[in-house]
Amino acid sequence: MSPCWVTSSWVVAPHITRYYLLNRNRETKPYSHVSPIRTSILATITSQQDASSNGAGLFLPSQDSPTTLTRFVLENIRSSKAPEDIVDLISSIQFACKKIASLVSRAGITNLTGLFNEGKSINIQGEEQKKLDVLSNQVLKNALKYSGKMGVIASEEEDVPVTVDESFSGTYVAVFDPLDGSSNLDAAVATGTIFGIFKQEVSCLIEDMADNIEPSQLHCLASTLQPGSRLLAAGYCMYSSSTMMVLSLGHGTHGFTLDPEVGEFVLTHPYMKIPKRGQIYSFNEANYHQWDPVLQEYIENLKSGKNRSGKCYSLRYIGSLVADVHRTLLYGGVFGYPGDKKNPNGKLRLLYECAPMSYLIEQAGGKATNGKQRILDIVPNTTHERQPLILGSEEDVDELMHVYTKYAAKLQV
């Protein structure tokens, strides 16, 4: 008998022995063993079933009639809080977001992490496009195209606004960032899709185009350059520990969680209200030295407690706009990507980042400004125009605006 067998049996034996000793008194349990807790839940359900459904199937109040996103939109239409067509648009967007959620969650398995076209594909903002930037853009464009309601689409990943092809054209404008925060994707950090819907002021039919905009096509461009105050609907879908859609049709901001068991967005956060004041600030402080002295002082005061609340604030910054705004909406406080010496207009794009997020925050009782003006009042000059963004709890944004006004003279603004 070879010496190695002797060694290996001594190695294996202890484990078998240990397992046997541990389990010698335990009866072997069948896979379908029912734990006492589960038994009591089933008992409760059965008694509820008998009591309330006259035997017509299982009855669990909250699960029995969940408000899905589609049902929510239909109810808004029925109470004429939203135009009829919006249900087709929101259904297309929710389908696209479910698809993008699945692509993002499986990116590591399906070789969808990393750069598109080996990093040779640069979008008009000068950013290397990720594979999922390009794919999410296509998914959303197609979904909107087949809604049959879309006239013009403006996307972070499209150099200029594009129309869907003629046979599908409609009278709405969609602006979107198909995969915001995609620089965090390969690290599996939260990302999201941001969107806004406008009514198209002029009807026009054009091809996907490069950079030579024909005069007749200027109308098309014009129909996308609308201020956020004219949004009919706005929202984001966050791809994180859970997939959440936060939406406003102009009557409050509402949160829906994707239930993977049924593949439906279910209303979980009706009428979200941002706290009047928070205790969290969310800025990329690496840019601190590029900021104006007023903002530097404001942040120092938040940290030191020398602010109207007298409390010391904590810093939270994910570096994904959707995730940072979502947390601010729930917990309150202030999020900002201000202008600075390096980027006087900051980094975020007015049309499909700042405006939809500001619309949601205002509908939830918060405020959003570029430091001088309400974001929703700003009329964009170009599709990819950047604007400084400060948004959050009313009292937090008011305090910052107060400091700016007080020091306006000092800054010769």
Ligand SMILES: O=P(O)(O)OC[C@H]1O[C@](O)(COP(=O)(O)O)[C@@H](O)[C@@H]1O
């Ligand atoms: O890394 P920085 O400079 O703090 O910028 C972070 C910001 O840039 C973004 O990633 C830009 O978004 P995109 O990924 O859509 O270009 C935002 O999500 C985020 O708020």
